[in-house]
Amino acid sequence: MLTSPAAKYHAFTPLALPDRRWPDRQLTAPPIWMSTDLRDGNQALIEPMSVQKKRLMFETLVRIGFKEIEVAFPSASQTDYDFVRMLIEEALIPADVTIEVLTAARPELIERTIAALEGARRAIVHLYNPIAPAWRRLVFDTDRAGVKRLAVEGTRLIKALTDARPGTEWVFQYSPETFSAAEIEFAREVCDAVSGIWQPTPQRKMIVNLPATVEMSTPNTYADQIEWMHRHLARRDSLILSVHPHNDRGCAVAATELALMAGAERVEGCLFGSGERTGNVDLVTLALNLYSQGVHPGLDFSDIDAIRSVAEHCTQLPVHPRHPYAGDLVFTAFSGSHQDAIKKGMARQQPDGCWEVPYLPIDPADLGRSYDAVIRVNSQSGKGGVAYLLEHEHGFALPRRMQIEFARAIQQLTDGSGGEVTGQALFDLFRREYLDRAGPWQYLGHRLHETHADGTGQVQIEVELRHQGRPLTVCGAGHGPLAALAAALPVPITVLDYHEHALGQGVAAQAACYVELRVADGPTCFGAGVDEHIVAAALKAVLSGLNRTAGDTAVQGQEQEALCSSS
Ligand SMILES: CC(=O)SCCNC(=O)CCNC(=O)[C@H](O)C(C)(C)COP(=O)(O)OP(=O)(O)OC[C@H]1O[C@@H](n2cnc3c(N)ncnc32)[C@H](O)[C@@H]1OP(=O)(O)O
Numbered sequence: 001m002l003t004s005p006a007a008k009y010h011a012f013t014p015l016a017l018p019d020r021r022w023p024d025r026q027l028t029a030p031p032i033w034m035s036t037d038l039r040d041g042n043q044a045l046i047e048p049m050s051v052q053k054k055r056l057m058f059e060t061l062v063r064i065g066f067k068e069i070e071v072a073f074p075s076a077s078q079t080d081y082d083f084v085r086m087l088i089e090e091a092l093i094p095a096d097v098t099i100e101v102l103t104a105a106r107p108e109l110i111e112r113t114i115a116a117l118e119g120a121r122r123a124i125v126h127l128y129n130p131i132a133p134a135w136r137r138l139v140f141d142t143d144r145a146g147v148k149r150l151a152v153e154g155t156r157l158i159k160a161l162t163d164a165r166p167g168t169e170w171v172f173q174y175s176p177e178t179f180s181a182a183e184i185e186f187a188r189e190v191c192d193a194v195s196g197i198w199q200p201t202p203q204r205k206m207i208v209n210l211p212a213t214v215e216m217s218t219p220n221t222y223a224d225q226i227e228w229m230h231r232h233l234a235r236r237d238s239l240i241l242s243v244h245p246h247n248d249r250g251c252a253v254a255a256t257e258l259a260l261m262a263g264a265e266r267v268e269g270c271l272f273g274s275g276e277r278t279g280n281v282d283l284v285t286l287a288l289n290l291y292s293q294g295v296h297p298g299l300d301f302s303d304i305d306a307i308r309s310v311a312e313h314c315t316q317l318p319v320h321p322r323h324p325y326a327g328d329l330v331f332t333a334f335s336g337s338h339q340d341a342i343k344k345g346m347a348r349q350q351p352d353g354c355w356e357v358p359y360l361p362i363d364p365a366d367l368g369r370s371y372d373a374v375i376r377v378n379s380q381s382g383k384g385g386v387a388y389l390l391e392h393e394h395g396f397a398l399p400r401r402m403q404i405e406f407a408r409a410i411q412q413l414t415d416g417s418g419g420e421v422t423g424q425a426l427f428d429l430f431r432r433e434y435l436d437r438a439g440p441w442q443y444l445g446h447r448l449h450e451t452h453a454d455g456t457g458q459v460q461i462e463v464e465l466r467h468q469g470r471p472l473t474v475c476g477a478g479h480g481p482l483a484a485l486a487a488a489l490p491v492p493i494t495v496l497d498y499h500e501h502a503l504g505q506g507v508a509a510q511a512a513c514y515v516e517l518r519v520a521d522g523p524t525c526f527g528a529g530v531d532e533h534i535v536a537a538a539l540k541a542v543l544s545g546l547n548r549t550a551g552d553t554a555v556q557g558q559e560q561e562a563l564c565s566s567s
């Protein structure tokens with residue numbers, strides 16, 4: 001890179017528009033959408049779409065709800081020409097959809113374009129020619145008058161050809177290509193000259209499309225350019241002002257939103273930002289940005305994954321995993337604090353309430369995405385994410401302090417592996433750590449005697465265990481089964497906390513119990529147990545905790561087989 005890039009690159013000179021009004025506007029309604037996936041998107045592919053792929057894309061665009069679709073540059077190739085013919089001859093264009101085709105301002109191309117549209121019910125003919133200084137000088141070796149003449153003569157020819165075919169409802173669109181790099185007064189002069197020939201009326205409007213063929217400046221500058229044209233174009237009430245932003249600086253979405261605030265009424269772009277170089281503006285992001293503000297875009301992305309897979313198939317280009325709204329990872333949090341906030345937000349979200357889940361700008365379910373991938377666990381994750389996955393994928397709702405304890409075990413795992421821990425791997429670890437914990441204590445069965453009649457409110461318990469592989473029966477009494485077990489066990493345990501819930505629904509549901517224990521004067525630790533019987537689940541949870549500590553030492557070496565005075 002150069003140390004002084006100014007010697008090679010000049011800053012774009014912004015337009016002076018001190019009384020600009022667009023910064024105070026808000027977007028409250030969607031624009032007219034025009035998909036150019038089959039033209040600008042297609043012309044930028046390594047392998048342009050076959051007729052079959054074009055048809056699949058066309059049908060998908062119709063299903064999404066596009067009413068204007070640029071289907072081809074019919075004079076460019078036989079495939080493009082044949083595709084337009086197929087749409088018309090096989091009556092594949094719904095009554096409320098208008099196809100659009102592009103042509104350069106060259107007579108032979110214009111004639112072939114109009115021929116391709118023979119028999120169409122309604123069609124937009126889109127004429128373009130570049131008007132900016134570099135293109136005038138380098139590509140056309142001409143002056144302003146030369147490029148204006150091209151536009152005017154192209155329009156005259158299209159008017160003559162379309163007037164001669166009254167069976168089609170013709171809509172004319174003119175693009176001063178490279179508008180974003182052109183002198184603004186000259187852009188207006190060319191557009192006015194073109195509309196002067198076409199003679200649009202408020203009932204039969206013409207489309208003036210102002211492309212950022214190459215994105216040259218910050219989005220506010222493009223917005224100023226659009227507002228200036230909006231205010232100065234002749235026959236404004238007979239025009240639909242359209243924009244066609246490219247994404248060279250990565251700002252196409254922002255530039256389009258500001259351009260709409262500045263007076264544009266229509267947007268041309270592609271799904272997922274397909275198109276020349278860095279692409280056309282991404283219509284999915286634009287539409288869903290509106291949706292996230294409570295404005296229905298008039299396009300349906302309820303099954304975003306299906307639309308993405310059609311786009312990937314037709315373009316042979318993958319959608320980035322972090323692509324707004326559509327990428328595989330955009331509704332996924334790995335980091336602990338985000339997971340924690342999402343988990344809390346999800347828990348409080350009312351089904352019909354206003355969406356307020358931190359870090360998730362919209363509800364993934366609205367786009368047909370599931371909540372499964374919302375939280376994924378790696379070394380950046382904390383207890384919130386771990387707990388969310390265990391609860392949502394496996395039904396275990398761990399108490400808060402136990403979440404912290406288990407997250408430490410997960411952290412050791414992720415620090416060791418360096419990668420992601422799947423929901424299944426996490427559950428396997430949970431089982432190993434708590435439910436199937438190998439250790440000296442094993443639950444075999446129990447009998448509970450309730451003695452409310454004697455007024456003490458005590459229960460007596462007899463628990464059959466295997467200890468160090470040998471059968472052992474212990475008995476004890478207390479105010480509840482856990483207190484009774486604590487009294488019965490030959491190790492000094494204190495049960496500090498207890499939680500239980502059903503796993504699943506119905507009478508056959510199992511119970512999950514979690515206990516926090518202290519063995520002798522040791523540190524606290526959790527145990528977990530699952531059983532159809534709630535008391536058995538609690539007893540298993542105590543033994544699980546015991547197995548996780550060194551609390552077995554107290555009975556080691558004893559050869560006891562029964563510690564029940566009654567047995
Ligand atoms: C910004 C955009 O996306 S604009 C759309 C661009 N899309 C495409 O180009 C895809 C389809 N195009 C094609 O398939 C081909 O370019 C064709 C079939 C239309 C024409 O092919 P060719 O006749 O071989 O011309 P080629 O593309 O090489 O060159 C362009 C010529 O057209 C001229 N030209 C370019 N744009 C225009 C225009 N809008 N109006 C009039 N002339 C134009 C160029 O100055 C050049 O003229 P020259 O040969 O006298 O120097």
Ligand SMILES: CC(C)C(=O)C(=O)O
Binds near residue numbers: 040214
């Ligand atoms: C034909 C025009 C609208 C175009 O594609 C562009 O300028 O990018």
